[in-house]
Amino acid sequence: MVSNIARPRYCAALALLFLFSFWGETVAAPNPHFSPFEALWIWMPFILSGFLLNLVMSLLAAVLGTILGGLLGIAQLSTSKVICSSSVFVTQVFRNTPWIIILFAVMLLVPFELKLGTRSLIIPDWLKATVGFAIPVSANVAEVVRGAILSVPSGQWESSESLGFSKWQTLRMVILPQCVKRMMAPWMNAYAILVLSTPIAAVLGVHEAVGNAQQAMEALGARTSLLVPFYSFILVLFFFYIYPISRLTLWLERRYAVYL
Amino acid sequence: MPFTSSDGDAWPSDQPIVSLVDVHKSFGHVEVLRGISFDVFQGDAVCIIGPSGSGKSTLIRCINGLANFQRGSIKVEGQEVSDANIDKRKLRKKVGIVFQQYNLFPHKTALQNIMMAPIHVLREPKDVVLDRAVKLMKKVRLDGLENRYPGELSGGQQQRVAIARSLAMNPNIMLFDEVTAALDPETVKEVLRTIRELTEEDMTCILVTHEMGFAREVGDHIYFTDRGLIVEHGEPDEFFKAAKDPRTRAFLNQVL
Amino acid sequence: MFELISPVFRHLYESTGVNFVFLYDPYEYGRFVNGVFLTIELGICCLLLSVLIGILGAWAQEARSRILRLLIAGYIQAFRNTPPIVQLLFFYFALGALTPKVSADGYSIPIISAFDWAVISLGCFGGAFNVEIFRSGIEAVPHSTREAGEALGYTKSQAFFYITLPLAFRFCLPALTNNLVSLLKTTSLAYAITVPEVTLVSSQIWSDNLNVAEMMLTLFIFYNLIVAMLAWAMHRLERALKIPGYG
Numbered sequence: 233m234v235s236n237i238a239r240p241r242y243c244a245a246l247a248l249l250f251l252f253s254f255w256g257e258t259v260a261a262p263n264p265h266f267s268p269f270e271a272l273w274i275w276m277p278f279i280l281s282g283f284l285l286n287l288v289m290s291l292l293a294a295v296l297g298t299i300l301g302g303l304l305g306i307a308q309l310s311t312s313k314v315i316c317s318s319s320v321f322v323t324q325v326f327r328n329t330p331w332i333i334i335l336f337a338v339m340l341l342v343p344f345e346l347k348l349g350t351r352s353l354i355i356p357d358w359l360k361a362t363v364g365f366a367i368p369v370s371a372n373v374a375e376v377v378r379g380a381i382l383s384v385p386s387g388q389w390e391s392s393e394s395l396g397f398s399k400w401q402t403l404r405m406v407i408l409p410q411c412v413k414r415m416m417a418p419w420m421n422a423y424a425i426l427v428l429s430t431p432i433a434a435v436l437g438v439h440e441a442v443g444n445a446q447q448a449m450e451a452l453g454a455r456t457s458l459l460v461p462f463y464s465f466i467l468v469l470f471f472f473y474i475y476p477i478s479r480l481t482l483w484l485e486r487r488y489a490v491y492l
Numbered sequence: 493m494p495f496t497s498s499d500g501d502a503w504p505s506d507q508p509i510v511s512l513v514d515v516h517k518s519f520g521h522v523e524v525l526r527g528i529s530f531d532v533f534q535g536d537a538v539c540i541i542g543p544s545g546s547g548k549s550t551l552i553r554c555i556n557g558l559a560n561f562q563r564g565s566i567k568v569e570g571q572e573v574s575d576a577n578i579d580k581r582k583l584r585k586k587v588g589i590v591f592q593q594y595n596l597f598p599h600k601t602a603l604q605n606i607m608m609a610p611i612h613v614l615r616e617p618k619d620v621v622l623d624r625a626v627k628l629m630k631k632v633r634l635d636g637l638e639n640r641y642p643g644e645l646s647g648g649q650q651q652r653v654a655i656a657r658s659l660a661m662n663p664n665i666m667l668f669d670e671v672t673a674a675l676d677p678e679t680v681k682e683v684l685r686t687i688r689e690l691t692e693e694d695m696t697c698i699l700v701t702h703e704m705g706f707a708r709e710v711g712d713h714i715y716f717t718d719r720g721l722i723v724e725h726g727e728p729d730e731f732f733k734a735a736k737d738p739r740t741r742a743f744l745n746q747v748l
Numbered sequence: 749m750f751e752l753i754s755p756v757f758r759h760l761y762e763s764t765g766v767n768f769v770f771l772y773d774p775y776e777y778g779r780f781v782n783g784v785f786l787t788i789e790l791g792i793c794c795l796l797l798s799v800l801i802g803i804l805g806a807w808a809q810e811a812r813s814r815i816l817r818l819l820i821a822g823y824i825q826a827f828r829n830t831p832p833i834v835q836l837l838f839f840y841f842a843l844g845a846l847t848p849k850v851s852a853d854g855y856s857i858p859i860i861s862a863f864d865w866a867v868i869s870l871g872c873f874g875g876a877f878n879v880e881i882f883r884s885g886i887e888a889v890p891h892s893t894r895e896a897g898e899a900l901g902y903t904k905s906q907a908f909f910y911i912t913l914p915l916a917f918r919f920c921l922p923a924l925t926n927n928l929v930s931l932l933k934t935t936s937l938a939y940a941i942t943v944p945e946v947t948l949v950s951s952q953i954w955s956d957n958l959n960v961a962e963m964m965l966t967l968f969i970f971y972n973l974i975v976a977m978l979a980w981a982m983h984r985l986e987r988a989l990k991i992p993g994y995g
Contacts, residue, residue: 325968329933333947333971401613432833
């Protein structure tokens with residue numbers, strides 16, 4: 233599965249990233265306390281726990297976004313003009329708006345606690361951020377679903393209708409099962425984009441990988457020599473997670489290529 | 493007759509089972525059917541031939557309600573097809589159609605393809621449908637291939653599964669839209685044999701075809717269409733030997 | 749123009765409480781307009797840089813030097829598989845700390861400003877995708893066409909510039925449009941490195957005037973508008989370049 237070209241590329245990319253880290257180390261001013269790499273080593277678990285939150289947010293947002301996006305995508309094919317045009321509108325708006333702005337909107341406009349009678353339920357930051365991420369994901373998934381449905385040959389609709397199946401029966405039993413394979417690669421791609429967008433939550437105070445790294449650097453006195461190693465570490469973390477996913481996506485694309 | 497329609501009563505043989513009167517259909521500004529009229533009686537095998545673009549496929553699709561038409565009337569077993577109140581499911585049960593591109597469901601096996609509609613549309617019990625499906629696979633000479641997926645079957649085999657799939661609904665009328673056009677000559681024979689057997693069993697068949705030899709052999713009545721109109725029609729012997737209209741003769745000279 | 753709309757929105761605020769302050773207050777208006785212009789400037793610079801990198805990278809991928817090809821491949825994989833916002837932070841904070849400073853009036857100003865870093869970082873990010881897009885466009889040009897060019901006496905680089913590139917560009921326009929639109933949206937991340945584009949300016953306005961909802965609506969409308977304009981411009985380009993009877 234990993235081609236001959238892939239391994240050198242993977243190594244080349246890692247090498248480039250670590251090159252920057254070593255550069256930072258050598259330029260660092262001599263410090264009686266920890267060297268930047270020692271500091272990174274000590275704070276690594278803290279940053280990794282933040283990275284875990286990135287992954288949790290991405291998985292939850294992916295599930296939520298896929299469910300909503302699936303419904304939105306199917307709704308775009310509805311015969312009812314109202315449902316069709318409103319779902320197209322919603323999809324387009326959320327696809328054209330940057331992730332950070334949707335996140336801002338959710339974080340700032342949704343209250344941080346729900347009052348249920350006398351008790352109040354606090355909605356944590358990361359959960360709001362997750363919902364904020366689920367919105368653009370659902371718009372992307374809606375497009376993937378719509379594209380997959382449209383790529384099923386019209387002959388399938390015709391023969392199904394001729395056998396007496398209703399539109400819903402056709403969609404459920406004939407069209408959607410054939411769409412699953414077509415949607416795999418684009419969905420994985422959308423997931424990768426989602427994961428790479430989760431650090432945006434740091435801007436809004438969520439304690440994920442970037443937020444934790446910045447806190448760590450503060451705690452160490454905000455020395456400039458820390459910047460390159462710490463940020464490189466985060467880049468490498470994400471790279472380790474996403475690169476295999478993008479290889480899997482390529483493999484899925486080739487395996488389930490739709491020959492039209 | 494091996495097929496009994498679930499309605500029970502047979503259609504009287506003196507009234508047309510399918511009747512088209514002055515059917516007009518346009519796609520936007522282009523008029524594809526410019527006044528088609530003919531009758532089909534129960535048990536007939538009607539062949540429609542003609543150059544491409546003459547509207548044959550559109551005509552077939554109008555008969556079972558897949559395409560709508562602007563003017564005229566199409567009556568199937570006395571019921572007007574373009575009537576807004578018509579029960580399309582009932583119509584689709586009476587009229588089976590087989591397409592040029594087979595259009596089998598690729599994610600289901602051959603047997604499942606045949607069984608799906610009777611179970612989900614007609615709501616017949618599974619064991620009854622299974623029994624019928626196995627018999628149909630045998631009838632189209634594909635027994636042994638029940639659990640193969642369409643991707644594992646040849647074109648001719650897929651087309652025969654498609655025929656069996658339509659027959660599973662116990663239709664009274666079968667429509668065939670150039671069903672051998674996408675097949676190579678060897679497999680064409682198998683499919684034509686299946687269709688011939690159907691006509692011998694008194695199934696009402698309307699075939700759009702360019703297999704002239706087959707039309708001559710099997711057809712009760714031949715219609716030649718050109719540019720949306722029926723130019724000439726007749727019994728196969730006199731039609732193929734001595735066509736009256738010069739356009740018909742020109743077409744037959746090209747293809748025979 | 750500001751004089752025309754300002755009383756309308758002031759009246760709106762006073763009667764309903766819906767506060768589009770940047771449309772009736774001259775100071776906020778000035779801030780907002782500067783933000784809009786900077787966003788457009790940022791967008792244009794990033795798009796141009798990414799297209800340039802894309803073309804050069806696609807050209808370099810055909811180079812004979814294996815090291816060069818490996819470097820380009822490494823660059824693409826590094827930028828495609830890491831978060832763009834972290835790339836921005838890395839460039840601005842980490843690399844920014846290492847760049848020389850110029851002293852002016854006693855305190856030092858970095859030689860590369862936040863805006864410049866945003867352009868470099870986002871240009872590289874977009875460029876990584878563009879290299880792949882241009883490469884598939886180039887591969888879509890039939891080999892026989894290129895051969896014909898060389899048979900006529902074109903050198904390799906002449907053939908690339910006059911024959912392959914024009915055809916390849918047309919093939920990859922749809923994918924390029926998608927990527928450029930995506931890049932335009934990604935420029936909003938420059939907020940994180942305090943580039944005063946429209947997102948940052950809006951956040952300043954809403955923290956001063958407590959009109960989050962109105963500014964959010966404005967941002968939604970603004971970005972949908974510029975994305976629509978870019979998409980329209982790219983489609984016009986596609987139609988203008990269309991070769992009749994080809995593809």
